[in-house]
Amino acid sequence: xxxxxxxxxxxxxxxxxxxxxxxxxxxxxxxxxxxxxxxxxxxxxxxxxxxxxxxxxxxxxxxxxxxxxxxxxxxxxxxxxxxxxxxxxxxxxxxxxxxxxxxxxxxxxxxxxxxxxxxxxxxxxxxxxxxxxxxxxxxxxxxxxxxxxxxxxxxxxxxxxxxxxxxxxxxxxxxxxxxxxxxxxxxxxxxxxxxxxxxxxxxxxxxxxxxxxxxxxxxxxxxxxxxxxxxxxxxxxxxxxxxxxxxxxxxxxxxxxxxxxxxxxxxxxxxxxxxxxxxxxxxxxxxxxxxxxxxxxxxxxxxxxxxxxxxxxxxxxxxxxxxxxxxxxxxxxxxxxxxxxxxxxxxxxxxxxxxxxxxxxxxxxxxxxxxxxxxxxxxxxxxxxxxxxxxxx
Amino acid sequence: xxxxxxxxxxxxxxxxxxxxxxxxxxxxxxxxxxxxxxxxxxxxxxxxxxxxxxxxxxxxxxxxxxxxxxxxxxxxxxxxxxxxxxxxxxxxxxxxxxxxxxxxxxxxxxxxxxxxxxxxxxxxxxxxxxxxxxxxxxxxxxxxxxxxxxxxxxxxxxxxxxxxxxxxxxxxxxxxxxxxxxxxxxxxxxxxxxxxxxxxxxxxxxxxxxxxxxxxxxxxxxxxxxxxxxxxxxxxxxxxxxxxxxxxx
Numbered sequence: 001x002x003x004x005x006x007x008x009x010x011x012x013x014x015x016x017x018x019x020x021x022x023x024x025x026x027x028x029x030x031x032x033x034x035x036x037x038x039x040x041x042x043x044x045x046x047x048x049x050x051x052x053x054x055x056x057x058x059x060x061x062x063x064x065x066x067x068x069x070x071x072x073x074x075x076x077x078x079x080x081x082x083x084x085x086x087x088x089x090x091x092x093x094x095x096x097x098x099x100x101x102x103x104x105x106x107x108x109x110x111x112x113x114x115x116x117x118x119x120x121x122x123x124x125x126x127x128x129x130x131x132x133x134x135x136x137x138x139x140x141x142x143x144x145x146x147x148x149x150x151x152x153x154x155x156x157x158x159x160x161x162x163x164x165x166x167x168x169x170x171x172x173x174x175x176x177x178x179x180x181x182x183x184x185x186x187x188x189x190x191x192x193x194x195x196x197x198x199x200x201x202x203x204x205x206x207x208x209x210x211x212x213x214x215x216x217x218x219x220x221x222x223x224x225x226x227x228x229x230x231x232x233x234x235x236x237x238x239x240x241x242x243x244x245x246x247x248x249x250x251x252x253x254x255x256x257x258x259x260x261x262x263x264x265x266x267x268x269x270x271x272x273x274x275x276x277x278x279x280x281x282x283x284x285x286x287x288x289x290x291x292x293x294x295x296x297x298x299x300x301x302x303x304x305x306x307x308x309x310x311x312x313x314x315x316x317x318x319x320x321x322x323x324x325x326x327x328x329x330x331x332x333x334x335x336x337x338x339x340x341x342x343x344x345x346x347x348x349x350x351x352x353x354x355x356x357x358x359x360x361x362x363x364x365x366x367x368x369x370x371x372x373x374x375x376x377x378x379x380x381x382x383x384x385x386x387x388x389x390x391x392x393x
Numbered sequence: 394x395x396x397x398x399x400x401x402x403x404x405x406x407x408x409x410x411x412x413x414x415x416x417x418x419x420x421x422x423x424x425x426x427x428x429x430x431x432x433x434x435x436x437x438x439x440x441x442x443x444x445x446x447x448x449x450x451x452x453x454x455x456x457x458x459x460x461x462x463x464x465x466x467x468x469x470x471x472x473x474x475x476x477x478x479x480x481x482x483x484x485x486x487x488x489x490x491x492x493x494x495x496x497x498x499x500x501x502x503x504x505x506x507x508x509x510x511x512x513x514x515x516x517x518x519x520x521x522x523x524x525x526x527x528x529x530x531x532x533x534x535x536x537x538x539x540x541x542x543x544x545x546x547x548x549x550x551x552x553x554x555x556x557x558x559x560x561x562x563x564x565x566x567x568x569x570x571x572x573x574x575x576x577x578x579x580x581x582x583x584x585x586x587x588x589x590x591x592x593x594x595x596x597x598x599x600x601x602x603x604x605x606x607x608x609x610x611x612x613x614x615x616x617x618x619x620x621x622x623x624x625x626x627x628x629x630x631x632x633x634x635x636x637x638x639x640x641x642x
Contacts, residue, residue, distance in 0.1 A: 006494065007498075010483070010486075014483065226484075228482070230442075231477055232498065233447055234445045234473065235499050236467070236470055236499060236500050
């Protein structure tokens with residue numbers, strides 16, 4: 001144990017002495033935090049773009065429709081040619097486009113039913129569905145206006161009132177209705193505003209801690225490349241002590257970085273209570289230990305730095321995708337089944353419980369069990385596969 | 394013959410069916426400098442790896458100071474120091490920190506490790522550079538630190554695997570003097586090199602190895618006598634005669 005500590009202290013000392021490495025590793029969480037803040041610290045309202053192909057050029061009702069869509073606070077309007085729109089849809093640059101056909105206004109002028117079409121990839125994506133829903137609202141309002149105007153015209157025709165006068169008066173009634181609607185929908189806020197940081201921070205912390213895998217991997221691979229691994233094993237240091245020392249050092253280093261990220265979030269976003277902050281630190285430490293052992297397993301299986309890097313990156317990506325780090329995985333899907341194999345799933349759940357759901361460490365029996373289990377199994381497996389020299393220790 | 398400190402008995406080692414060490418037996422007396430020569434791939438480094446307990450021999454055994462490699466590897470590690478062929482140093486640490494680190498892993502406490510490190514740095518003429526980072530050292534200085542690390546702890550048997558590769562005459566001379574000084578203090582040394590004149594100057598006995606086997610073992614004079622007048626032939630002549638002139642990988 002003493003020799004394992006000596007190895008761990010040497011690693012930490014090297015980490016602290018290398019100014020460039022130290023600055024980079026301390027700046028990384030700060031930069032990550034700045035990105036989170038930039039992404040979620042400002043406006044939390046939806047804002048999207050309505051992409052429109054207008055083939056009804058100079059159509060009275062088309063201009064009115066586009067103008068009303070443009071007046072929606074949550075939408076920008078971008079007009080495209082049909083060719084551009086189809087090309088962008090083909091390349092998945094866009095997911096949904098509103099198509100206004102030629103003769104749209106003429107049909108409405110002659111009281112014929114007119115049609116608008118959404119051209120979309122699949123279901124149009126989440127943002128596309130919201131944009132389409134807002135446009136449907138605008139179209140629905142226009143439909144009502146047409147309907148009221150049409151019915152008013154039918155009732156008043158032949159009663160000595162000029163058609164233009166009917167249109168102007170009806171329009172005034174409609175505008176007053178919009179200003180003072182008969183049915184008003186109010187918003188009453190209960191509790192704090194929806195917080196995107198709460199939703200996304202758990203995934204970001206999880207992904208961040210996952211970097212410890214690469215620190216753990218590098219700790220062994222670099223030792224092998226430098227030639228010191230074999231030399232270490234000619235001393236009294238046993239391979240198990242070497243492993244434990246490397247494990248402690250990479251877990252500590254990964255934890256220092258995660259601590260900075262969590263502390264900044266605590267100070268700026270105010271999403272923790274002192275207790276939930278400490279509970280998050282504990283989960284982060286457990287998860288860092290698990291990731292360090294995964295790094296050691298990868299190092300034990302890799303002969304070269306390149307192999308270790310590729311395995312590490314592939315593993316990190318797979319865990320992030322299967323772990324639902326940035327999106328919700330639907331129950332019953334194949335991905336849901338796979339997600340049970342990702343350690344990220346359990347870490348995400350743990351952080352979400354503590355950060356977003358107000359839960360406590362006592363609610364996290366399964367998550368802590370899985371993370372601790374991975375740590376222990378990882379240490380055993382990495383030691384089993386580890387060979388300092390071919391067919392040697 | 395003196396007292397055998399290292400006794401190697403019939404060791405074999407194969408890698409993927411290729412015999413790297415093919416039945417090697419020899420002894421080294423206490424306080425003797427034993428040269429191990431051979432072309433590339435002859436099996437010299439594999440022998441050192443086996444004797445330093447990093448590799449296990451397929452068959453055979455050796456004793457160091459009476460301890461068996463197979464039965465008492467921890468005691469063997471306590472007695473041996475290894476200076477590997479490639480520099481095995483932490484470039485981001487100072488010379489002193491490198492020595493202290495390895496000293497602590499050899500079982501010394503902090504104070505003992507520091508005292509021994511300073512003593513070895515003085516031996517290598519590097520006291521003034523004790524706190525300098527290894528990354529700033531010249532090749533010769535690194536070689537001397539590589540050797541100094543092998544001396545940390547309570548080593549009684551040193552394995553020096555080509556310790557003078559690629560360094561200037563001054564550093565090489567310093568290493569020679571150090572090795573002789575260590576021998577005078579009773580250190581037993583197994584020394585491998587490709588520099589024949591080095592082996593001739595330093596070693597009490599020399600084994601020439603090829604294809605995993607010893608092809609000759611004698612004093613430098615005795616080896617030279619095998620092919621002619623020892624005052625006229627060189628060790629290189631003997632080496633080429635015994636191992637051939639074909640190029641090795």
